[in-house]
Structure formats: structure tokens, C-alpha cells
Amino acid sequence: MIRSLRPWWLALALVLLLGLPTGCAKKSNEIVIGEYGSLTGTTATFGISSKNGIELYLDNLNAAGGVGGTKVKVIVEDDQSKPEEAATAVNKLVDQDGVIAVLGEVASSRSMAAAPICQQSGVPMISPSSTNPKVTEIGDYIFRVCFIDPFQGQMIAKFAKEKLGLTKAAVFRDIKNDYSVGLANYFTDAYHALGGTIVADEAYSEGDQDFKAQLTVIKSKKPQVLIVPGYYTEVGLIARQAREMGLDVPMVGGDGWVSDKLIEIGQDALNGCYHVNHYWEEDPNPAIQKFVTEYKSRYNAKPDGLAALAYDAAGVLTSALDRLRTEDPAAFKALLGPRNEAQKAARAKLRDRIASTKDYPGVTGRITLDAARNAVKPAVFVGIKNGKYEFVAAVEP
């Protein structure tokens, strides 16, 4: 038996040998944080956007000297769009690389996989765009800087029913996407509670090209408004095909629509549609304009909602680090040191600073974290007219 098991041990030995060097090297004059995201796989485009947002923020920060003179280094790991890989990636970041905080992930299912590891090890985790309320319920080390589904679903329902005055809605959700399914469910509940009726509830899959079958069914049920709580990658096409079929009712969506690709693909089909936005693109706020311009020049595309949220997640983390540095220099110093009890206590204090984030001026709004560690910020509804955005309403939480 031993003889036949030998190759097994050999391979393991190989891994251990290869793994050791990477774990030991750690400069003690840098803050090391971790980031995990889907850089490959079916949702690679979202993971890459997030990575870009974080990268942009941290590069700017480091160029200006970092957190009070200490640079921030980010170790990025790919989770291949798979939940179990997200957990493995975070295990590596937390246990092997010894990061003091983690940023990630976009998809709630992957955040759910990784969060328990962060919680158990006492490493704060900030998710830029996971919207399932259960994510932050995992523990007090888990935060997010975005809306949660119940809030956004409620806002969309209110907008459709009260602002637009439409009582019969059709819901078109992405059955493969947890964000879309969650948001659709909460919208449906809220809309019913407000007295509206859902006349049709159809589904598509992310990556689909053709939606006419479902749109035909929706059209036959004569809705007054079409709610599409999905990502911009499909919404543009959905809008075009809806109009091509003569379904001309307004469409309303969530923050998953936020991207310049939306109008690039959807074009005139999106006129008369509305969606939740984190910011108002033409917002004269110099911080927002600076973000948009820098992102565009560096990555050849305007930032989408995920990049903006990731940018803010990095910002919230580093501003908390900065507050820790000024309020408790000893703890801040401990964060730069080895993984010991002092660092663990320091991470707990970092967690407290993150939890007390109030009115952080992000590009996605003034962010305050509430007791459930979710972001509290107003939802902006924008409308699309003649291929351009116009501000319609801001809904306070």
C-alpha cells in the first residue's frame, strides 16, 4: 500500500516546497491586503472591472504616499467564477499571504463561500457589489459598500408604482444570476405590497443572445412596464429586441445596468427607460469626473457600476486604515507586522473603524455603514433620452 501511495506524497511535497517561499516573503513597511475576483470564467468581465477599480484607487493612493506614508500592496487572486475557488483563493490570501483585509466579491454566491473564512480568521472583508442580504449576516467582519437587494427591490417597486404610476409589471430575470434572482424576488414582494400586479414573470440565462420568445409572451400579457433586474451585458439586447417586436413600454432596471456598454448596445431602444445608478455621470462633482476620466484613459472604457463600487470599497478600507493610524498608531503598526495576537487585536480595531464609516465621499454616493454593515446611501434613478442620461429622482433610504 505504501509503495502505491508514493506518487501522492511526492506531488504533495512538490506543492509544499513550491508554496513555502511565497508565504514567507513579507516586507514590514507595507500594508498587504487581498483581493479575490472572477478574472477568468463566465463572469470574467465583472471581475476584471472590479480589479481595475481597486487598482486605480490604490495606484492613486500610493502615488500620493499611501496611508500616511505607508504604501498599500494588493495581492489579487482569481476564483475562476467558481464559489469553491473563491474560498480557496481567500484561504490563500488569509492563511498563506497573511493579508490584513480582503476586498471581494462581485457575486453574492462567491462572497458567501469566502466570508466564513474571513470571519473565522478575524480578517475584515469588504464586498464591493454583493447584494444578497445574507452575506453580511455571516459575521461582524463582513461589510459591503453597495445596496442590498431588499432595499433596491423596494426602491424599484416604489419608482415604478408611485413615480411612474404603473400598476401592471412584467419581470424578466436572469435565472442563472444570483443578483438578478434576488432583486427580482424582492421587487415582486415590494410591488405586490404596494398594490401592483405582476402580469408576467419570465427568465433568460446570462450569455443568451436571443430573447424574442420570452418577449413575445410578455407582450401578450400587456404589461405597462418591464422590469429587468439583470446585468447590462444582456439588457441592451433585450431592449432592442423588445422594440423590434413592438413592445414599447418603459423598462426599469437596477444598478446592474450601469455601464457605457448599455447605451452602446441598446442605443435608441433604451429611450424612455430608467435604472438605478450610483452616480449621475454628468455629476459635476470633481471626484466623480476625475474617476471617470482616469479610468477611461487607463482602461479604454468608461467605468461600469462594478468598477465604481470596487473603487469605493478600496477607498472605504483605506480611509478606515487611515483613521486607525491616527487614532491608534500602535495598532496600525501591528498590522504591518507578523501574524500574532497583536495583529489580531489590531484587525479587530480595523474592523471597528470600518464599521464606523460615516459619510465617506465615494464616487457611488456618500457611504455610511449601518449596524448590519451594509451601505446606506441614496439610490439615484436616471432616465435615458436620446441616448443620454438625465437625472430623474433620488430616493433616500
Place this chain on the structure above:
Amino acid sequence: MSPRKSRFARGLLWVAAALALSLGVDRLAVNWLNPYFYRILVLCGLNVMLALSLNLVNGITGQFSIGHAGFMAVGAYASAAFTVYAVPQLFGVDPNASGLVVVAPLFLALLVGGLTSAAAGFLVGLPSMRLRGDYLAIVTLGFGEIIRVAILNIDAVGGARGFAGIPRRTDLAWVIAGALATWVVLRNLLRSYHGRAFLAIREDEIAAEALGVPTTRYKVTAFVVAAFFAGVAGALFAHYTYLHTNSFTFMKSIEVIVMVVLGGMGSLLGSVLGATVLTALPEALRFASSERLIIYSLLLIVLMIARPQGILGKTEGKRGK
């Protein structure tokens, strides 16, 4: 002691040794390795179970199943549903319990997962009666996808949001025990009279049928046994990490296929080797992670052109060993 009794006693001794080994390794790993390496070992063990079980169908019986992830998914979700919905009622063991009291519920959950998956394996194996090679392959692919789509639509197990609330009960001891069990069962099966039947079907199905081997029955059996162990692996997986259908895509099936092919189709040891290498190596090569899939695909093509029998070849197919 009569021969039968002494064989039984010897068998018990081996089981005890296996359990001791599993627990021992687990204790060692917990104390000596950081959680990251511990996790890699667990994932390794699960992949070993998957690769071994797939090898029974693809390597030893010469069928072509490319939907193995589907069986894993069935086992995972069935066992998870059992633990979350049935166990509290039947045993009064709630998700927060830990220690010795969860051993029996987890074992039962593994059985539930394995048996449900075996039933699925039976359904998938049936068409093998009428279909050959490529067609059977596509049917298995189709099955894997149908399972995934079906699960996405069942709200009670979470659908696209994943199945939250499953207690984390698997540890390395369970996984090693599972891998050992899979290895022992398959090795004994292969060495037995039945093993020769499987191999005969692989070598020349028509001749085997002509010689009186009930080929359909064996083919279906291969699927059932393989599905059982894949299901148990899935069940262990479900009780270890967040459960979501994205873990059971066609890519997962392909990854298991690459493990089997790399190690050698027909060689059980090869599957262990392939699974270990292909679980550990990507971790060691994380710096090249964006090229990982390109490397995988090229590896597949080059392997098939240059050395289709994999590293260890079809060794178990030859006489002896």
C-alpha cells in the same frame, strides 16, 4: 477460527486501520498545516474520488461519460437537502451541533447523496444499451446540463443564489476515508471476475457480448457505481464549502476528465496521481492563473496527440498487478 471468520476479522482490522489513518492524518494536518494547505488536501481527496469513479466508466469499461459533474451535483444537493430539512426532524441535530453527535447524520447524508446519485447513474447508464461512443458522450453531457438547470429552478435548495445554511461538517478525515473507500472498492472490483468483464467490454464489446458477458448490465453497473462515489464526493463537498450550481458545470466534468486522461485511462493509481497533480499544481502556479485554462486546453490536445494513454497508461488492463 474458520476462514470466513478470520477474513471478516481481517477486514475489520483493515477498516479500523483506515479510520485510524484518516483521523491521524487529519490531526496532523490540522496541527501542522495552515488552513489553506488543509483545504488543498481536502479538495485533492475529493478530486481523487471523482477521478477514480470516472475512471471506472471511461477508462476501465471504455464508455465515455462527460457529465460526471452532474452526478456530483445530485449527491451534493440531495445530501444537503437531507441535512438541512430531514436531519433536524429525524435526529434533533440542528445545524449548529458539532462533535461526535454529527457523525451519524453526516454518514447518513453521504449515503443519501451517494444513493440518489447512483439512481441518477442508473438512468444515465440505461441509454448505453443503444448508444455507442460519441452519442453516449453527448447524452451524458446533456444529463449534466439538465441536472444543473433543474437545480437552478428549485427554490428550496436556493437556485441561483446557492444553498445557504448547510453546516460545515466535512473534514480531512472524512475525505481521506472516502478516498480510501473509493480506492479499495474500485481496486477490488477491478481485480475480481467483474473487473475482467468491464475490461472485456472496453477491449471489444461485440466479442464480449458474443462470449456471454451481459454487457448492458455491466455498463449500467459501471455508471451506477461511478455515480455513487461521485455522489458521495459531492455530498462531502456540500458539507465543506458553499453549495452553488456554478461548481458543477461542464468545465468541472472536463477537469475530471483531464485528471483521468493525464493519469492514464484504466489505471487507478494514475487517477490518484492525475487528481493530485491537477489539484495541487494550479495552486502552485497561481501566478499564471490567467493562462491556466489556455495551458489546460493545450495540455489536452498535446496529450491526445503525443501520449493518449496518459502517464501510467492502461496498466491495470494488463494481466497481474
Place this chain on the structure above:
Amino acid sequence: MQELFQQLANGIAWGSIYALIALGYTMVYGILRLINFAHGDVYMVGAFAAYYIASATGAGGAGASLPMALLVLLGAMLACALLGMLIELLAYRPVRRSSRITALITAIGVSLFLENFGLRVFGADPKFFPQLIPPKRIMLAGGVMVTNHQITVVVVSILLMVALTLFIQRTKTGKAMRAVAFHRDAASLMGIPVNRIITITFAIGSALAAAAGVLVGLTNPKIEPLMGIMPGIKAFVAAVLGGIGSVPGAVIGGLVMGVSEYLVVGYISSTYRDAIAFVILILVLLIRPAGLLGRNVAEKV
């Protein structure tokens, strides 16, 4: 009733795409008994080739015109024909004498490679396919609304399929293709250059896939590197449904797939749209493995 006709019209338009892709599958299978897993990804490369050609020549949007659109189409078809020939030469020819499983795994490898290489080179973000022809709504009889793009798709598909059928039935090369599909070794003994015929088959099949890619880009102007996976699988099912190895079978199979998908979504449930392809596949393989028009290919010993 109007809804039914609308679903049928859309189903036929979409099914034509499946038919075009299915043709490539069926031709390659007929000749090599190989399921070319990478075919769906060749379709994707066709769409991207057209995208880059159109961007380079300014054929979209303001510069849209029929000659330019044709140029883009032909350019993409040529590019994919070359790609198909390259794949055959480098990946499939070396394993031609190996077992079926080996060949199938190789095909899976090629497919994965194209997808991930595409992700790397084209980028994971979806791209807007330039409007080669400005869209227009057209109202047909019975209140059914379609677009000029859909009509274009059906017309171009029909033209290509007719051209292919004429080629196979009337030309010497076509006859050679049929001979190789019937019995490779006998054809080789008759003096037919088998390797060249196989290469031509791949070229034609890939060109048709590219055409499908361009047409899809035209109607649904969003492309991304993983867009070939699902249509590839569904087109394969279509080829099996129609009778793999049969050219008219692929056409019928494609149309039936398209229409069934639409009918299932319309009258049963939209959540099972993807699964329906596989259910059809399993039913066909269990009930009538030769497909609707296929010869009795399965050995029954």
C-alpha cells in the same frame, strides 16, 4: 393565434442560425465521424472577425451599405475557413487514426483553447457589433412583427444552403466529399485525395459557421468570447435531430430546434429553454438515433 405565428416566425429566423452551424457539424461528422466540439467557437471567431473587419473598414453605422456588408461577410467566412483548415491540420489530423474518445477529447481541447484564447485576445467584455444594415421593423400578415435583419438572416441562410447542396450534388469535389463520407478507404483507393477533401470540408463548414456568426451579430449586436458555447451545443443537437451526416437533415433539424425552443418558452416555461435542447437530444437518441432524415448509421450488432 397571433402570438403563435409570432413565435413561429422568430423561431424560424433563429432556427436558420442553428441550421447554418449544424451544417458544419454534420459535414465534419459525415466525413470523419468526429463531433467537432470547437465548431461553436469557430462561429464565435467568425463574429469577432467580422467585428474587426467592420471596425477597420468603417462598414458599420454611418458607413453602412450593402457592398460593405457583403465584404465583411466574405472576409469573416474566409478567415474562419482558414481557421478551420488550421485546426484540422494541427489538432485533428494527428489523431485521425486514434480512438474516438481520443479524438473527442482533442476536440474538447480545441474548443477550450479557442474560448480562452478569445477571452485573452478579444477581452472578456461584450462588444457592440457594428450595424452593417440599419434596422427596420416590418409588419407581416397576421400582425406578426419582424425586422429586416431577420428576413436577411433567413434569405442568406437559404442562399448558402442551396449553394452548399448544389456544390455537393453537382460538382466533382462535392461528389468526392460524398464518397469520402461513405467510405474513406475505398474513396482513397479510387484516387480521391482524401486529406484535401477533408480540409475542404472543414473550410466550408467553418465558413458557414462564420456566416452564422455575422448574421447573429447583425440581428443581436452583442458579441463576447463565450457566445459560441450554447449555440454550438444546440446546433449539434439540431444536426443529430435531423440525422447527422445529412445536409438537408441539418437544415430541418436547425429549424425544428429553433421553433421548439420558441414554443417551449412560449407555452411551457422560459426557465427550461436551455434544457429543452438536451431533452430533445435524449429523446431523439433513444427513439430514433438516426434522426429524422439520417441513414441507419448505428451499428446494431
